[in-house]
Amino acid sequence: MKAAASIQERYDRVLRIALPVVVLALGLLIWEAIVWIDKIPPYVLPGPRLILRTLIDDWELLSQSLVVTLATTIEGFLLAAFGGVGLAVLFNQSRLLEYSLYPYAVILQVTPIVAIAPLLLIYLPQPLAVLACAWIVAFFPVLANTTLGLHSVDRNLGDLFTLYGASRGQLLWYLKLPSALPYIIGGLRIAGGLSLIGAVVAEIAAGSAGAGSGLAYRIAESGYRLNIPRMFAALLLLSVAGIAIFYALSLLNYLALRRWHESALEQEA
Amino acid sequence: MPPATALQTSPLLLALHGVGKTFPNGTLALANLNFNLRRGEFLSLLGPSGCGKSTVLRIIAGLTAPSYGSVEWPDPSTHAGKSNRIGFVFQDPTLMPWASVFNNVSLPLVLNCMAAASIAGRVTTALDRVGLTKFAEAYPRELSGGMRMRVSIARALVTEPQLLLMDEPFAALDEITRFKLNNDLLQVWQATGTTVVFVTHSVFESVYLSSRILVMSARPGRIFTELAIDAPYPRDNNYGTSAEYAAFCRRTSAALAQAMAHDNMAGDNMAGDKTPGGRL
Numbered sequence: 001m002k003a004a005a006s007i008q009e010r011y012d013r014v015l016r017i018a019l020p021v022v023v024l025a026l027g028l029l030i031w032e033a034i035v036w037i038d039k040i041p042p043y044v045l046p047g048p049r050l051i052l053r054t055l056i057d058d059w060e061l062l063s064q065s066l067v068v069t070l071a072t073t074i075e076g077f078l079l080a081a082f083g084g085v086g087l088a089v090l091f092n093q094s095r096l097l098e099y100s101l102y103p104y105a106v107i108l109q110v111t112p113i114v115a116i117a118p119l120l121l122i123y124l125p126q127p128l129a130v131l132a133c134a135w136i137v138a139f140f141p142v143l144a145n146t147t148l149g150l151h152s153v154d155r156n157l158g159d160l161f162t163l164y165g166a167s168r169g170q171l172l173w174y175l176k177l178p179s180a181l182p183y184i185i186g187g188l189r190i191a192g193g194l195s196l197i198g199a200v201v202a203e204i205a206a207g208s209a210g211a212g213s214g215l216a217y218r219i220a221e222s223g224y225r226l227n228i229p230r231m232f233a234a235l236l237l238l239s240v241a242g243i244a245i246f247y248a249l250s251l252l253n254y255l256a257l258r259r260w261h262e263s264a265l266e267q268e269a
Numbered sequence: 270m271p272p273a274t275a276l277q278t279s280p281l282l283l284a285l286h287g288v289g290k291t292f293p294n295g296t297l298a299l300a301n302l303n304f305n306l307r308r309g310e311f312l313s314l315l316g317p318s319g320c321g322k323s324t325v326l327r328i329i330a331g332l333t334a335p336s337y338g339s340v341e342w343p344d345p346s347t348h349a350g351k352s353n354r355i356g357f358v359f360q361d362p363t364l365m366p367w368a369s370v371f372n373n374v375s376l377p378l379v380l381n382c383m384a385a386a387s388i389a390g391r392v393t394t395a396l397d398r399v400g401l402t403k404f405a406e407a408y409p410r411e412l413s414g415g416m417r418m419r420v421s422i423a424r425a426l427v428t429e430p431q432l433l434l435m436d437e438p439f440a441a442l443d444e445i446t447r448f449k450l451n452n453d454l455l456q457v458w459q460a461t462g463t464t465v466v467f468v469t470h471s472v473f474e475s476v477y478l479s480s481r482i483l484v485m486s487a488r489p490g491r492i493f494t495e496l497a498i499d500a501p502y503p504r505d506n507n508y509g510t511s512a513e514y515a516a517f518c519r520r521t522s523a524a525l526a527q528a529m530a531h532d533n534m535a536g537d538n539m540a541g542d543k544t545p546g547g548r549l
Contacts, residue, residue, distance in 0.1 A: 156363040164380045178367045259408050260366040
């Protein structure tokens, strides 16, 4: 019984990796075939092989853009992480501050970033505006999740800290922040993806007017020049960057929680 | 260890004077509670659910203020350093899941800003008392329920408290683990000479452990009667199977049954009263 179950499990795991790969290969094959059979010109739809070719040929240019976009994304993410956690902690310590500022954090969140970006680009130098966009979209999930986490403290543990006369700082450091950690990391995982989106939106909004050279700027620029293969190549790099950010944060989640939190326990089993 | 009767004359640790508690929702949890606690006693609060046993512990610990009445600590030195003079064991182990056993046990000392060097020694002693020395680096979820409860007890012991408050600590454990922990608890109590207030709804557990039992009745929670269990310590499984033990259990069961019958009558009288019972 047990051996059969473990074979079944292994089979499952192979399928989970193999099936998406097969689907990808099949999709690329059909794409390439259609482009080839219908003789679609590259400025309408380039085939996967041409996109790969472009990626290699334009690597110098594209890799520089990748670095610019990634740097903005990571800076925006870090600002959002520290800003979000920091503000949530302040809110937790001072109810007055929370009441005064929380509505504006919500407003910042619900106003579409695409609409804010052009304004920011008027008032801030372009790199700073892009960074601000990445920060604005990424910051709220961290704030909201951390706030929730700081309020989700086990009552008995809270009593225990009261019993031993814990100061506010001790309560925060030894109880509230560790309790909130799974929530904070959940927020960070959302923020990682969002800061990339924020950076891309701002670069696109800056468009040809900007002097930036991020990947999204490359996409816009290549669009104007009808360099469709390069658009696809830049898009591919953006996807890969997004996936890398996702897995990096999943790894953080695993490393931070694996010894104690149920969510990380499942991955281990 | 002195015989249980000698405890009746040891110095007073604390006294409850007319303590009552009404919850904000109008529930009368406790009414006019009076009792003395002497140093070195093992006192059990025995009663049905809803008689406010846990509330008594919380009031003694200072986690809840009584609505009226007072808790007196005759020795002011005890009261001054109260936060470190009380150990509390909850019904759940209430451990920090993100911290190792060592860090869980050292928590009260860390909160008290004790130097790391002296913390290590104290934690080791406390873990040794509950037989968990080898598990200092383990995390709570890697331990069984009984071991988690041991960690919780070690944490309560680490400040070397004068008073150990235990709120149905073994209620969620299986019978075998429970017996083992009962014995270990008695050993710890005798080794440390601490005073214990133990909340339980098990007649057998209270008779096995305690030097004195307060039988409580509910609606509102009050002390129904008091029983001295003057069997000598150390107690072990021989005591647990003795005729003496059986006799104490019979008397205690009868007292509890009376308390509950009383409670039912009171409940009938209060039918239509808006005060709901059965809280806690």
